[in-house]
Amino acid sequence: MATKEFHLTEAQAAATxxxxxxxxxxxxxxxxxxxxxxxxxxxxxxxxxxxxxxxxKLTTAVFAEKEGKVLLVKRTMNPGKGSWCFPGGFMEMNESPQASAIRECKEETGFDVEITGLVDVFYYQDYRGSGVAIMYRGKIVGGHATHNPVEVETVGLFGPDELPEPIVFESNLQTLAAWQAGKL
Ligand SMILES: [Zn+2]
Known part of the structure; x- marks a missing residue:
């Protein structure tokens, strides 16, 4: 079902x-x-x-690898419009955080992931309010690259020395830095 794009201004977000x-x-x-x-x-x-x-708010994301490369999406929306990040999004009321991460990855990239671990749990604040981001580790087990054009401009797999710029969200930057340093 097509949904109307709905963007809150900073003032509207503050009001909520x-x-x-x-x-x-x-x-x-x-x-x-x-x-x-x-x-x-x-x-x-x-x-x-x-x-x-x-x-x-609760968000989930997945650091998903395939053959030594990490799956990233380029965002069409703020926060971070035009920047790259892990597939992820807001958790629904009727799903587990693991199911949320798997669903968001499928919706945004077309890939099926299996959750293999937890990277960390991050706290963040932006103009929409504060949130907790649960970052899973996963591996790609199926599907193929497509994308949801409402949220994602394009999808890519990148090695540790070929990451695109800019990357957005502190949780993503910290996770990728740990991966590049061989600590993940
Ligand atoms: Zn009352």
């Missing part, structure tokens, strides 16, 4: 992080109060007292 205007439990206008150590959106209705806890 300010929390609910109305209580999702009882509909009362929410207030900002200092509770549990931080300013949070709180329902002032004494019968309700719903507190909104804002969480980081």
């Amino acid at each position: 992080r300010q929390g609910f205007n109305f209580c999702p439990m009882c509909g009362t206008p929410m207030e900002t109060r200092h509770v549990f150590g931080q300013n949070r959106r709180v329902c002032p209705n004494s019968e309700c007292h719903f507190v909104q806890f804002l969480d980081p």
Whole structure:
């Protein structure tokens, strides 16, 4: 199904992080109060007292190799438009992180990967808010290079001495540096 491209401006992204205007439990206008150590959106209705806890987003990515080369995608969207990174994206509610990484890789590159390990778990902040990126290690076990033109301009396999530029995301830079140094 075709989906409309939807890009948040920085101001819109900031607004989504300010929390609910109305209580999702009882509909009362929410207030900002200092509770549990931080300013949070709180329902002032004494019968309700719903507190909104804002969480980081979860993303998954896969450092997938084939014959000593690593799979990268060139992004068509911000953040990092025009830059290269590992295939990955936001985790859905109804899937495991491993399944998320496998799905994102298939959608963005056409390749089937098998998860073989965990590289690391990274924290990041950008204009959309904060997030946790789970970086898996994987190997390509099938499929062939295609790409999702909405998100990805092109797909490539690169050896440690032939990486394209620029690479985006601190987690990707750290992982590739470790790989080039023979530590992965
Ligand atoms: Zn309420």
